Amino acid sequence: MKKQTHSHRFWMLPAVVLLSVTLFGCNGSNGNFSSNSDAAQKVYVAPGELDEFYGFMSGGYNGQLGVYGLPSGRHIFTVPVFSQAAVNGYGYSEETKAMLNTSHGFVPWGDAHHPELSQTNGETDGRWIFINENNTPRVARIGLDEFKTQEIIEIPNSAGNHASAFVTPNTEYVSAATRFSIPMDENMQGMDVSIDSYKDTFRGTISFIKVSDEGKMNIDFQILMPGFDYDLSHSGKGPSDGWAFFTSYNSEQAHTLLEINASKNDKDFIAAINWRKAAEYVKEGKGTMMPGKHVRNYIDHEEGGIAKSETIDEVRVLDPRELEGIVYFLPTPKSPHGVDVDPTGQYIIAGGKLSTVIPVHSFDKMINAIDSEDYEGEVMGIPVLKYDSILHGEVEDPGLGPLHTEFDGKGFAYTTAFISSEVVKWDIENTQVVDRIDTYYSPGHLMIPGGDSQKPDGKYLVALNKITKDRYLPTGPEMFHSAQLIDISGDKMQLLLDFPTEGEPHYAQGIKAEKVMERQKRFYKLEDNTHPYRATSEAQTRIERDGNEVHVYMTTIRSHFAPDNIEGIKVGDKVYFHVTNLEQDWDVPHGFAIKGANNAELLIMPGETLTMTWEPQQVGVFPFYCTDFCSALHQEMQGYVRVSPENSDPEIKYGTGQ
C-alpha cells in the first residue's frame, strides 16, 4: 500500500480508513520481497534445531498465553491461564479449579491482554511471566520452570483491568488500573446510582501488586483516581526508575457513545505515578485500609500442587489529594493508547491513537516542571504539568492511528500505526522518521524481545495484526490473527514471515531461549509428590468409600492402569479418580477419560497426581482409557468400572491382571 501524504487534520481519517479497506480487498499487495530466499534463510530453523527466542503472546479472548518459537513462528505451546482448558483439565480437575475462583464465584473464562516477563536490573530474567485479565480484573503469574499458572490475584475496586500487568525493573511491583471507572462511595462500595451521575460518582483506581522473592503477589496499595478510563502502562527505568506511567482517555467523563463523546478533548492525560514515594507512604502507615474484597488463588507446592483460594477483605487506599507528590498528569494529545518508556528511561512516548503526531515527553523536563511547580492547573487535586514544558519533541508523519512503541536499544523506536497499517521506525533523539514498512493488516501491539526493558535484543520485531483477510487459506468468517516477523537488524526493516496466532494476541514478550531453557522441569519427582491422594506405587493403589463418596487411588505407567477393573460403584456415587502418573521421564504424560464424564479429561504429567470427579447416572459397565498415545501398547491401556443400582449393596473389588 502506498502511503498517503496526510494532512494533519483529523477529518481526513474516515477517507483514509475507507481507502485502506478498499486496498485490503485487492490482491497483490503482499509485501514484495526483494529476495524471498534471503528471508526464508533467516527464519528457517532446520529440523532438530531450536528457535533463538521464546515469544509469549497473549491469547486475548481465549484467556490463555500462547508460546511461539522465533524466528520460525512455530506455535509450540499454550499455557491455560484465565479460561478452562479441556485439553488438560485445567479449571476442571480438583487440583486446578480453584485457580478460577473470584469474589464473583467461579469464572470459567477471561480476557488476557498484556504478558510481561519478570525483570532483574531492568532485564528480562526468565523466572515468571505475568498477564492481566480485563473482564473480571485479575493478574496471573505463570512459572516458566513448568509453564503453568501458579497464582492469580483479583484486583478489587476495579472494573476492567487493562493497564496491566507491567513490571518495575526489579519486579518489585506489577501494575493494574481500571479501564472502566465505576461509582464508588467513600467506603469504596458499589453504588445504586443513575449512570448519568458519572461525573459525580464514578471513580478509578490504579493498583500496585507487590511481588515477593518467591513470586507471591499481594496488593500493596491502590491510588484513588478521577473517573477516567485507564488504558495502558509502563514503568520507568534508569533515571525514571521509581515512576510508572499510565495513559488515560475519556477525560470528558462520558458514559455513553464514547466513540464520539470521549474523543472531544484535544488532550487527555498520562498519569505519572511516583510509586516509590507511594510505597514509602505505605511503610509509614499512611493511607486507609478500605473494604476491597478480592480472592487470591495459588498452587500450594507444599501440598500436592493443589490450587487453593483465600479471600482478602481489605486493601490500602491512597488519596493523592491528601498524600502529596504521588500523581501528576502529563497532558497528551487525543486519547492516548500505549505509553512506552525508552531503554534509557529518559523518554516517555504516547500513542495518541487519534493524533497526527507522536508526542515524546522528557523525564528530566517532567522532574524540572514538578520541582518548579510549572503547572497549568489541576484536575481533582492532581497537578497538570504544561505540555510545552515537558515535551522532548513530536514525531511528525508517524502514520495514522499510532498505538504502541518498542525499542531496539540502538536509539530507535518502532511504532505501530493501526489505520495506515504500518510500522514506523524513528530516531528517538531527533524524532525523525527513518523507515517504514507495511503490515498485513492493522497492527495493534508490536514486540521486540526485551523491547520494553533496558536491554532489548534488537534483531526481530513482531507486528501483532488485528485483521487477517487474505493472508492465509480462508477458514470461514473467523480467522486466526496474523503476525508478521520483521528483521530490524539493518537500516531498513525487512519483512521475513507471516504466521498465525491463536485468539487475539494483544501484547507479547520475547526472551532469549537459553534464559528460560535452563530452568525447565522435565518431570515431577515421585519422592517429592506431596498430594494427599497420591499413590506413588501400585502397592498403594486402593479404593475407599465414605458414604456416597468414593476415592480411587490409581496409578498409570506404560501401558496400564492400576486398578483397571473396578466394581462396587453405585449410581448416585461421587467418584474421585486420583490418578498418579508413575513415569519419571520427560514428555510421558498419560491421559484419563471415562465415558459420560460431565467434565474434561485429565492430562497427568510424569510424577504428578490429578483428580477427576465422576458422578455415574446409569447402571452398566463403563470403560476408561488413556487419551495420550503413550507406547506401542497404548490401545491396551484401558479399564472398566462396573456401576450397580443406587439401592444395591455391591462389594468393592478392584485389581489389575487378576
Add this chain to the structure above:
Amino acid sequence: MKLSKILIAVSLSLAFMLSGCGGSGDGGNQQQTQAQKQQNESGLSDFEMEHGIGPVTETISLGDEVDMELAQKGKELFELKCSACHKVNERYIGPAMNDVLERRSPTYVMNMILNPDGMTKNHPEAKKLLQEFMSPMPNQGLSQEEARAIVEFFASDLE
C-alpha cells in the same frame, strides 16, 4: 545406495533370526558364532556386550556380604519406581527380578535401569527382551547411586 540397502536387509534378517532363537545362554557353538557376528556388526565392545551400554563404564562388583542398609534403600526405590511393571517372583509387564543377577552382571542391570532407551535400541539382549515383552522399559530418572542400591536389593534376600 543398493549396497547399503542389502546390508540393512542382511542385518535385519540376522536380527530377526537371532530373536527367533529365544534361548538363554545354553546354545551351542553355532549360536555363539552368530552372537559374535552380531556383536561386531552392532559395534559393541566386549565390555558393552557383558555389562550393557550406558553411563556405567566400569565394572561394578558386589561385596562378599550384602549391605543390608543399601539393599533396604534399593527395595524402597524398587517399590516406588519399578514395581508397577516388575514383580520379584513373577513375570508381569517385564521379567521377574529374583534371578536377574544370575542372568546379568550388576553393571548390566544398572545400565538397563539408567539407559533403557539406548539398551533396547542397541544391545542384542535388551532388544530380544523388548520383542518378547512388547512394552518398552521406561526411563525412571534414577541416579547411578539409586540404580546401585536396587542391584544390592536384587542381591539380598529381601522381597
